[in-house]
Amino acid sequence: MAALCAAIAIIAVVVPFAAGLSFLGTVPMALLAYRYRLRVLFTATVAGGLIAFLIAGMGGFMTVVNCAYIGGLTGTVKRRGRGTPTVIAAALVAGAIFGAVIVVALTILSRLRMLIFDTVTANVDGVAAVLSRIPGMEGAADRLTRDFATVLDYWPLLFFAAGIFSITSVSLVGWWALSRVMSRLLGVPDVHKLETPDDSSEIGPVPLTLHDVRFRYPSATDDALGPVSLSVQPGEHVAVTGANGSGKTTLMLLLAGREPTSGTVERPGAVGLGKQGGTAVVMQHPESQVLGTRVADDVVWGLPPGAAIDVEALLAEVGLDGLAERDTGGLSGGELQRLSVAAALARDPALLIADEVTSMVDQDGRDALMSVLSGLTTRHRTALVHITHYNDEADAADRTVHLSGSGTATAKAGPDLVETAEVPVPADAAPPRGAPVLELVGVGHEYGSGTPWAKTALSGIDFAVHEGDGVLIHGLNGSGKSTLAWIMAGLTVPTVGRCLLDGAPVSDQVGAVAISFQAARLQLMRSRVDHEIASTAGFSRHNRARIEEALGTVGLDPALATRRIDQLSGGQMRRVVLAGLLARSPRALILDEPLAGLDAESQEGLVGLLEDLRRRKRLTVVVISHDFGGLENLCPRTLHMADGMLAPAPTSAGGMS
Incomplete structure (x- = not known):
């Protein structure tokens, strides 16, 4: 989001007559302020501001800051369920602070203040000179010159009031326009978001037991899952199968720490999602969870400082030996998926959840991934829950749990599994006729x-x-x-x-x-x-x-x-x-x-x-x-x-x- 805002700011500054595009940069900042804490908005502002400053100078930096202010104000007000009065109050406070900062800065920087005064005075004198040449406007020209000189005597009040007026005006315009954009964007449900409750207890995700668990997404009329009862023991490899829409991904969210609508989930300790010794999740689309620009950086991304991780050994284990210095942007889909597994293993998880991780991978990559996953429970004493559509992958597990879609979980794979097949043999077909498409x-x-x-x-x-x-x-x-x-x-x-x-x-x-x-x-x-x-x-x-x-x-x-x-x-x-x-x-x-x-x-x-x-x-x-x-x-x-x-x-x- 920071990079998106920075890119918009750079375009608005560098491209002629494109300053109006800077308003688009408020959208990602507003979404961050709405969905996350203010520290996330602050971090994004610093990151985006530095990028914009390095490329487009001070103009780019200030554009990002302005976007963060307007977007942050709108997103925070929306998140708290407030309205226009709150925006006005916040804008008046921000405007007063902004105006006071200007007054203090101009008081200290006297030479800059005089330069600004001389520049504005020259402009006013020019306007007065034009007015004096218009019959009947001589008095207005003299009055403009005298009044402006008087106003300059009270310049601290002038700049303070200007700061309040400008910030309040910009805030109200931004709120009016951006709140309508936000209303549409916030209608998109974030139903598959990983989340875990704050729990300071000792991490212990397994053994795990679900008793008559149900889950219904917000605003839905039917349960997406349940009732389901199952258990996962330490060091066990469990395959989860079922048709599309049977609740496999919902089950993954519950195993990763999301609270069920009803039923109970028993663990000896906290979920520890993403933490060492806790729960790790590898998802279907690896590009959504690969964050480092370098392979070695991605393996340790998010780990606490000083964590002793043998990056080379982990990469060798997943089949990426010698690729530590490679750019992640140049990896294939199978390589990205194996990198996600390596990053998960760097946390030494007690529970690893793999959600259809082979669906976008070729057969060679699929075999390599399954070789890695199948051996995890013996090499790392990690409990593995593997969600899959493929029959041979389910057969490799210690146990299979099949979701029928009617709320039941059985211990036998159903008919919904995909049978692996060899490349079709080209059929004998008549030679094509006519010009090719x-x-x-x-x-x-x-x-x-x-x-x-x-x-x-x-x-x-x-x-x-x-x-x-x-x-x-x-x-x-x-x-x-x-x-x-x-x-x-x-x-x-x-x-x-x-x-x-x-x-x-x-x-x-x-x-x-x-x-x-x-x-x-x-x-x-x-x-x-x-x-x-x-x-x-x-x-x-x-x-x-x-x-x-x-x-x-x-x-x-x-x-x-x-x-x-x-x-x-x-x-x-x-x-x-x-x-x-x-x-x-x-x-x-x-x-x-x-x-x-x-x-x-x-x-x-x-x-x-x-x-x-x-x-x-x-x-x-x-x-x-x-x-x-x-x-x-x-x-x-x-x-x-x-x-x-x-x-x-x-x-x-x-x-x-």
């Missing part, structure tokens, strides 16, 4: 070209995709698949070569090729389903017929149109993304990891939907995936990528799965 000719791409950090992501890519074609692209993390997807969608222009859509550069036709990103939630920009579909497709949100048609196309109930996005399951979110994209009638559809995080039933339903659209509407589909179950009919063609190039697919049975 998408054509890549000698495509190569380099990040950071011309800098010491230049890195080649793609080289020598040649292939074509015809109308109604289905192509699967697979390969290890870091092989260049996502870069290729962005080029095919026209969002990235290749460094060399050409990517053509119907014979013209696809980068000149952004939107004609639709792309669905890995994390569906990050692609949903509106608060409601109908608003999201209409915005993506480019028609009015009041066009109920088109919205219902779009929902029906992806197999969703039209009644979901008025549902909030955050109330949807992962599978429903992916279908809403597809509904909006397909309503635009794209020439081709690119799906980046469309099956990640979905249970077996949701995967089967999504693949069946895409197969039907490809068959009936001749939809051109390109799928990038690490999961291959059921893709044989959707993607008759298979391309393998390795080190940024197209390569022969591995032939061994265990090479890819």
Whole structure:
């Protein structure tokens, strides 16, 4: 948030006529003040102010300070449930302090005061000279000169009053505008936030026992979980399975310290979330919890000063040997996930919770992560709770707890698990006819070209995709698949070569090729389903017929149109993304990891939907995936990528799965 505010401040100062953009910097500061304590706002102000000062000078620094003041005032008043009278009172106090500081400063800095007076006097004299040349205005010109000279005799009162007036005016304008922005942003529920009660008792998260635990999110009408009863013993490896929406992530929050709506959670001591010897959580998207710019820095991030941590040994244990000095921004998804595990282990946790940590990782990375996780309970005496959709990962646990979604937890895995599958064998298909829809000719791409950090992501890519074609692209993390997807969608222009859509550069036709990103939630920009579909497709949100048609196309109930996005399951979110994209009638559809995080039933339903659209509407589909179950009919063609190039697919049975 500090970096975002600093970036806005720098743009407002450096770019001509962009000073008005500085108001946007108040939004992140207001959110910090609303959700967290004032020390967080102060820390963000110092960090953002230093960044802005180093790049844009004193103007950038003062812009960040102003944003922190206006945003902090609005966020704090909103958090305390107060209104405009509180803002006026606070602004008067702040204005008085500001005015007093100016008066004291100008009293001490007499030469600066005289310079300011001379400058303002010259301006007033200039205005008076203009007025004196207007017939009948001579008296007004003389009066202006005399009155201004009199006012300067009482300059401390003038500057004190000006300070109060300016701060109060800015505060009220900021409150009027920003409170409306905040009202919309605060409507977005922060339901999956990790939190733990303040507990000064000795840390002891296991053994852990849940008795008839239920949990209901604020403003919800139904329980998200429960009643559930289970136990976790020290050194035990427990797998938690269940369909999308069965409450697995909610269970993770309760195990990590969130208080249940009803029922009891018994522990011998405090949860100790993030503390040494306490509870550690590794989440599905590692980029959300990797904070250090250097690998070694991230491992020890947040640990108390003087903590003795063998960083090299931890990195070697998770398969990142020799990468301590690497920039975290250059790591692949699998490497980031292993780094998250290493950072968790640095706290020597008694309980480690892994929430679908392999869903975004290729098979090699998945095997490596499971090798690390499976051995934790013996090497570290750490209790491991692993939430997963995969059958082989559940089989590796000492015990499996299956959430049925009806509030029961059984000791047997259900039918919702994803069976690992090998890469589909390309089917015999008739040669494509006609001109290709998408054509890549000698495509190569380099990040950071011309800098010491230049890195080649793609080289020598040649292939074509015809109308109604289905192509699967697979390969290890870091092989260049996502870069290729962005080029095919026209969002990235290749460094060399050409990517053509119907014979013209696809980068000149952004939107004609639709792309669905890995994390569906990050692609949903509106608060409601109908608003999201209409915005993506480019028609009015009041066009109920088109919205219902779009929902029906992806197999969703039209009644979901008025549902909030955050109330949807992962599978429903992916279908809403597809509904909006397909309503635009794209020439081709690119799906980046469309099956990640979905249970077996949701995967089967999504693949069946895409197969039907490809068959009936001749939809051109390109799928990038690490999961291959059921893709044989959707993607008759298979391309393998390795080190940024197209390569022969591995032939061994265990090479890819």
